Amino acid sequence: MSVLDRLAPELITGAPLLVMQGIAKRYGPVVALEDVAATVWPGEVLGIVGESGSGKSTLLRMMNLEDTPDTGTYTLALPEVAGNLFDLDRFARRQLCARRIGIVYQNPHQGLLMGHSSSGNVAERLLVAGERRFATLRARAREALDVSEFPLNRMDDPPRLLSGGMQQRVQLAKAIALEPALLLLDEPTTGLDVSVQALVLDTLKRLQRDRAITMVIVSHDLGVIRTMADRVMVMRRGRVVEEGLVDQVFQDPQHPYTQELVHAKL
Amino acid sequence: MPNSERGAMVPGAVVLQVEGLAKSFQMHHLGQNLHAFDHVSFTLRAGEFLLLKGPNGVGKSTLLRTIYRSYLPQAGHVWFSHGAGRTDLAHAADVDIALLRRREIGFVTQFLIARPRVAAEDIVAEPLRKAGVAAEDALEQARHWLATFGVKRDLWRAYPTSFSGGEQQKVNLARALILPPRLLLLDEPTASLDVGARAALVARLADLKAAGVAMIGVFHHPGDVAALVDRDLMLMAKEVDDVAV
Amino acid sequence: MSLSNLTRPWAAFSYGFLDPSAKREIRRKMIKAIAVPGCQIPYASREVPIARGWGTGGLQVTLTLIKPASVVKVIDQGADDSVNAASIRRFLSRVSGAGETWDTLAATIVQSRHRIPEERLRDDQVLVLQVPNPEPLRPVQPNMSIARQMHADADYGRLWLVLYEQMVRSGRIMQGAAYPALVNGRHVMTPSPIPRWDVPKLNMARHLTFLSAGREKRLYAVPPFTRVEPLVFSDVPYKVEDHTRLTCHRSGLTGVFMNEIPQAAGGSVFEASDSHLGIKAIRRAEGDAAEIGPLWYQNGEFRG
Numbered sequence: 001m002s003v004l005d006r007l008a009p010e011l012i013t014g015a016p017l018l019v020m021q022g023i024a025k026r027y028g029p030v031v032a033l034e035d036v037a038a039t040v041w042p043g044e045v046l047g048i049v050g051e052s053g054s055g056k057s058t059l060l061r062m063m064n065l066e067d068t069p070d071t072g073t074y075t076l077a078l079p080e081v082a083g084n085l086f087d088l089d090r091f092a093r094r095q096l097c098a099r100r101i102g103i104v105y106q107n108p109h110q111g112l113l114m115g116h117s118s119s120g121n122v123a124e125r126l127l128v129a130g131e132r133r134f135a136t137l138r139a140r141a142r143e144a145l146d147v148s149e150f151p152l153n154r155m156d157d158p159p160r161l162l163s164g165g166m167q168q169r170v171q172l173a174k175a176i177a178l179e180p181a182l183l184l185l186d187e188p189t190t191g192l193d194v195s196v197q198a199l200v201l202d203t204l205k206r207l208q209r210d211r212a213i214t215m216v217i218v219s220h221d222l223g224v225i226r227t228m229a230d231r232v233m234v235m236r237r238g239r240v241v242e243e244g245l246v247d248q249v250f251q252d253p254q255h256p257y258t259q260e261l262v263h264a265k266l
Numbered sequence: 267m268p269n270s271e272r273g274a275m276v277p278g279a280v281v282l283q284v285e286g287l288a289k290s291f292q293m294h295h296l297g298q299n300l301h302a303f304d305h306v307s308f309t310l311r312a313g314e315f316l317l318l319k320g321p322n323g324v325g326k327s328t329l330l331r332t333i334y335r336s337y338l339p340q341a342g343h344v345w346f347s348h349g350a351g352r353t354d355l356a357h358a359a360d361v362d363i364a365l366l367r368r369r370e371i372g373f374v375t376q377f378l379i380a381r382p383r384v385a386a387e388d389i390v391a392e393p394l395r396k397a398g399v400a401a402e403d404a405l406e407q408a409r410h411w412l413a414t415f416g417v418k419r420d421l422w423r424a425y426p427t428s429f430s431g432g433e434q435q436k437v438n439l440a441r442a443l444i445l446p447p448r449l450l451l452l453d454e455p456t457a458s459l460d461v462g463a464r465a466a467l468v469a470r471l472a473d474l475k476a477a478g479v480a481m482i483g484v485f486h487h488p489g490d491v492a493a494l495v496d497r498d499l500m501l502m503a504k505e506v507d508d509v510a511v
Numbered sequence: 512m513s514l515s516n517l518t519r520p521w522a523a524f525s526y527g528f529l530d531p532s533a534k535r536e537i538r539r540k541m542i543k544a545i546a547v548p549g550c551q552i553p554y555a556s557r558e559v560p561i562a563r564g565w566g567t568g569g570l571q572v573t574l575t576l577i578k579p580a581s582v583v584k585v586i587d588q589g590a591d592d593s594v595n596a597a598s599i600r601r602f603l604s605r606v607s608g609a610g611e612t613w614d615t616l617a618a619t620i621v622q623s624r625h626r627i628p629e630e631r632l633r634d635d636q637v638l639v640l641q642v643p644n645p646e647p648l649r650p651v652q653p654n655m656s657i658a659r660q661m662h663a664d665a666d667y668g669r670l671w672l673v674l675y676e677q678m679v680r681s682g683r684i685m686q687g688a689a690y691p692a693l694v695n696g697r698h699v700m701t702p703s704p705i706p707r708w709d710v711p712k713l714n715m716a717r718h719l720t721f722l723s724a725g726r727e728k729r730l731y732a733v734p735p736f737t738r739v740e741p742l743v744f745s746d747v748p749y750k751v752e753d754h755t756r757l758t759c760h761r762s763g764l765t766g767v768f769m770n771e772i773p774q775a776a777g778g779s780v781f782e783a784s785d786s787h788l789g790i791k792a793i794r795r796a797e798g799d800a801a802e803i804g805p806l807w808y809q810n811g812e813f814r815g
Contacts, residue, residue, distance in 0.1 A: 012350045013361040041361045094664055113669070117679060120672050127675070128668035134678055134744035156679055202383050209392075231360050245335060245360045252337040256294035263295070 015077055017042045017214050018063070018182060023072035025058060025238075032058050033069060034238045040182070042077075043212040047229030047246065049219060049261070055238040056218045060186050062086075063216060064103050065093045076100070078181055098128045102175025106187035108167035111174065114160040118170045119145065121159065125177045144173040149203045165196035169203065176207065185217040189224060201227050222261065226250060234258045280347055281449055281480040282310040282333070287342035287356070289325070289332045302328045306342070308499055310449075312478040315471075315494045317485065320501035326484040329501065330451045332356075333482070334373050335363045346371070348448060368396065372447035376435060376457040386429075386437050387412060387422045393445040411440035414470070416462045431458050439463070443470050450474065452483035456490050464490060527574045528606040533557045537575045537730075541721060544732035549694025549739075550662070551645050556728040566599055567725030569622045569641035573603060576620055576637060581609035584618035589626040589770070589784035596624075613787040616804045625688070627709040629767045629785040630804035632718035634735060640703040642724040645731065647691040647701040667699050670742055678747065687752075692741045699742065700731055708751045708768045711813045713739040755811030759783040762792035766811045 018040040025032040033055045040046045048056045061067040062074065065085060073084040081088070081096060088096065105111040112121050122141040131137055145155050150169040159167045168188055175183055188204070189197040201224065207213060208228075217228050225232055225246065232249045234242040234257065242255040253259045288304035302325040310316055318326040331337045333344055335355055344355035348370045353362060367373075391408035395401065412422055415436040421429065426437045435458050443450075452471075456464050468490055475481065475494055485491055525531060533555070540554040559567050559574070573583065583603050587596040591613040599622065604611045612618050615628040622639040632638060648658040651669035661667070670691050677685040688704035692713070702710055703722055713720055713733050723730040733739055743749040757769045760780040767788065769781035783789040791801040807813060 012353060013359070013365045016361075044361065044364065091664065094666070113672070116672055117676055119679065120676050123675050124668045124672045127671040128666065132671075132745045134675065134747050136746075137675060137744075138679070230364050243360070244338070245363060247336045248338060248360075251331070252291070254292070254338065259294050 013041055016040060017077050018075070018216075020059075020063070020074045021072060023059065023062065023069045023074075025055075025062075025067075025069040031238045036072070036235075036238070036240055038063075038216075038233060038240075040214060040216060042214050044230045045208060045215040045217060045228055047217050047219065047225035047232040048235060049222060049225045049232055050235035051220055053237075054235040056220075056235045057186055059235070060103075060184050060216065060218045063182070064101055064184055065097055076181065098125065099178055100181045101184065102178070102180035102182070103184040104168065104171045104175050104186065104188045106190050108159060108164070108171055111171045112159045112167065115158050117156045118150070118159055118162065118166075118173075119155040121170055122173045122177050125174050129178055140177060141173070144177040145170070147176065147207065148173040149199075149206075163196070164192050165200055168192065168200050172200075172203070172207075176211075176213065179211075179213075181214065183213050183215045185215060187219050187221075188217070190219065190221065197224075204228060222250070234261065277311075277313045277478055279312045280309055281312050281314075282347075282482075283343075283345040284308050284310075284333070285343045285345070287329070287332065287344060288340045289328055289337055290340055302332075303501055304341070306499075306501070310480045310482065312448075312480050313475055314496045315475055315481045315483065315491070317483055317488055317491070317495045317498040318501060319488070319498050321503065324501045324503050326501055327453050330373070330453050330482060330484060334367070334371065334451055346449065370448040372442050372445075372450040373453070374439060374442040374450070374455040375453045376438075376455065383425055385423050386417065386426045389426060389437060390440045390444055393441065397445055407444060408440065411444050412437070414466050415440050416460070416466065432460060432463075435459060436463050439467055439470075443467075443474065446474050446477050446479050448480065450479050450481045452481060452485070454484055454486050457486060468494070523606065526607065527577050528559065528602075529557060529571065529574050533571075534575045537571055540730055541572065541575065541732065544721065544730055545719070545734045547698070548734055548737045549698035549700040549731055551698075551700075551729040551731045553728055554730055556725050559725075560602070561599070563726040564643065565595060566622070566624060566641040568723035568727075568730065569624070569639045569721075569725075570599060570603075571725060572639045572721045572723045572730060573620055573622045574606070576639070577603060577607040577609050579608040581607065581619045582612050582617055583609050583620050583622065584612050584615060584628075585622045586626060586628070586786075587624045589628075589768070590786040592786065613790070615785075615787065616802060625704050625706075626768070626784060627705055627712045627807075629783075629788050629806050629808070631807050632712075632716065634717040636718045638718055638720040640705070640720060640722045642701070642703040642722045642729075643726070644689075645701060645722065645724040645727050645729040647689075647699050662698060665697065667693075667742070670699060671744075674742060674744065678744070684743075684747065684750070690741050692739045694733060694739055695737050696740075698731075700733075702739070706752055706768060707741070707749070708754070708808075710739065710741050711751070712807050715739075751813070753811075754781075757781045759789055759792075762789040763796065764789060764792050766808055767806070 016039045020038040023033050023036040036059060050056045062069060068086045074086055076085060078100060119141040122144050123137040126137055126140055142152060146152060148169045150173060159170050189200050208215060219225055229246050232246050233240050236257050242249060242258045249258060250262055253262045285307050287306040289302040291300040293300060306329060318329060320326055328337060332339050333355060339356045342356060346353050346355050348366060387405055387408045390412060391404040394404035394407060409422060417433060417436045426434050439455060455467060471494055537554055540552045544552045557571060559570050561567060583600055585596045585600040587593040600611050603609060615630040618636060620637050620639060621628060624641045646658055647670060648661055651673060652658045652661060674684055688706055689701045690707050690710050691699050692702055692710055694700050702713060715736050717735055719735055720733040721730060741749050754769045755766060758765050759782045761782050764783045768784045770784045771779045771781055773779045791803050794801040
């Protein structure tokens with residue numbers, strides 16, 4: 001049963017931005033996702049928590065249209081697209097991702113050209129979307145890096161010369177350069193020092209507050225989810241075992257797995 | 267959002283109607299069900315102040331959190347009348363709860379969830395900013411309330427993460443009370459306050475009450491707010507084996 | 512008894528060196544290349560009697576096009592008399608019976624390395640450019656499988672990124688030869704290592720251009736009247752080499768692309784890169800009736 005089926009009649013919040021329904025994916029005999037549904041409303045932060053192999057990253061990749069499920073639908077309430085996004089052709093997908101969806105990967109190598117300049121990495125996003133004025137590219141790359149609290153005196157250094165925290169800020173700048181409708185974060189602070197992690201999370205939090213960007217953040221770290229998310233989905237073995245407001249899931253977890261998870265952490 | 271836009275808080279209008287509310291905690295690892303309360307019913311009107319009473323551990327805070335939906339109730343309804351109609355908080359969608367919390371329902375605890383690198387005055391001004399008040403205006407009001415609750419002027423620009431418990435609580439109160447909600451839940455807000463701040467809090471609560479805010483409170487020393495209390499609700503421990511400790 | 516008694520006298524197996532099936536394959540790929548302007552079409556790339564990297568791609572296209580009535584001009588960096596150009600030209604005429612010329616106006620096929628002649632090509636002429644590296648994405652994407660996907664997606668952001676970084680580092684575009692250009696609004700090609708000066712000559716040209724890389728086994732084409740737009744930022748105009756004020760020290764020509772020749776005493780002199788144009792200019796100055804056709808550039812301005 002999806003959230004919408006259960007709650008639509010009395011819903012006072014407006015229409016959701018993202019709706020995924022009946023998502024299933026198998027790799028041979030391995031079930032990656034089974035009957036997963038997700039709904040994200042404009043301006044909110046949805047956290048997806050679960051251990052590795054729970055299917056949370058696969059789900060995020062599907063939200064970024066990098067992967068397609070065996071069954072299931074995915075819609076985004078945007079004027080330029082309609083219907084199941086998994087049915088879009090390759091070109092339309094690329095356009096949609098480039099213009100409307102930003103993503104920050106756990107591994108910066110996945111999201112950045114490590115040998116090109118940091119500002120160039122951000123500018124590339126704008127170039128792919130068709131911006132052809134050098135002055136504009138420069139100005140917008142600078143602004144996106146600045147908002148991501150990246151030190152501008154290093155904006156033309158390549159990411160391979162930067163620390164892990166800085167690399168994540170470049171990824172973030174790249175992801176928000178086009179003011180995406182949806183920002184996806186895949187373990188954005190995993191692998192960073194704890195102190196750096198706090199700073200990056202703080203930047204994300206600020207961004208969320210100032211720009212009300214809709215975000216989906218995947219993490220195995222409950223602390224990250226609790227800091228960032230409004231609502232949380234708990235995943236295990238390809239299924240959503242529990243879903244709720246962050247404070248409710250952490251204070252009053254219902255599913256045995258979530259209780260275990262929360263108690264192990266606290 | 268200004269009150270006028272979300273429906274006036276008419277004195278005497280029913281704000282909250284709780285019917286047969288029950289809460290217990292299923293502890294899977296213990297294979298046990300911890301009972302908190304059941305059959306709680308009451309009605310709360312605009313401008314009313316309801317005091318929750320009962321022995322320690324009887325579930326007063328639990329009831330507040332269940333109304334706020336930090337806890338999921340087992341049974342019953344929490345009908346909340348707001349600007350856009352009437353919603354059962356016990357069953358409403360999570361997003362709706364989030365929306366109502368932003369606009370209509372306030373919760374004051376003794377714990378501040380401070381965020382790093384955000385100045386005290388910005389934390390306090392945030393609800394106003396989200397409600398569309400201009401930045402300067404919001405800051406002005408924020409400073410007023412920080413001053414009222416006795417936070418020293420040189421701390422306004424500082425980050426509350428480094429404050430003492432008492433100072434953090436003042437920031438917390440200023441933030442929670444800056445924008446009058448329709449329903450205000452108070453979970454021992456006076457716990458770590460000094461006398462001056464306590465007086466400021468009681469004065470602010472009196473103002474809010476006069477403005478039509480409905481309040482439910484748990485107070486360690488109910489004497490502080492005795493003048494505000496309209497009614498009280500006594501929660502009794504249930505005579506069963508597996509009572510919450 | 513000798514070998515010559517035992518065998519028939521030598522005769523060419525096929526007209527124009529390549530066997531008919533090879534020519535048919537290349538011809539098909541050439542038609543494909545015309546049909547999808549700027550798109551690199553793979554082909555088999557036969558052995559020819561010069562080394563890979565010395566113009567085998569251009570040679571195979573020319574051998575496929577050539578017929579006895581053809582007149583071929585072969586230039587290397589603008590010069591007809593370099594060893595490589597001369598060898599290829601002689602080889603072509605020997606295996607086909609086609610005529611040889613140094614004069615752009617007289618040629619039906621112009622095979623070239625690194626230059627396009629200064630005299631405007633006509634619609635009855637075919638330009639064959641030798642290409643060392645046909646993949647414009649190679650500098651930004653070493654994996655050729657991914658590069659092909661990027662072409663399929665028209666995903667050229669990284670090429671712009673290179674230009675962006677040149678602007679950031681140097682304040683101007685540093686790309687000299689092989690300036691990437693968008694063909695027919697769809698495929699980005701490298702126009703072979705011709706100077707920026709020559710790229711506009713491909714845009715909406717009357718002649719057909721083939722570009723062929725023998726070692727890399729790819730050929731592509733710019734059909735007549737096809738848009739060829741160098742990648743540029745809209746606020747940073749495309750600039751060709753500024754040779755307007757230079758004068759050829761041998762022919763006195765101005766307003767054409769020049770080679771710089773450093774002098775032992777320091778400093779340098781310039782001479783017209785299109786060597787036969789220079790020769791014609793000298794002849795005219797000496798009173799001969801050498802005809803010079805209309806030029807692409809007049810007073811350093813591209814006229815097209």
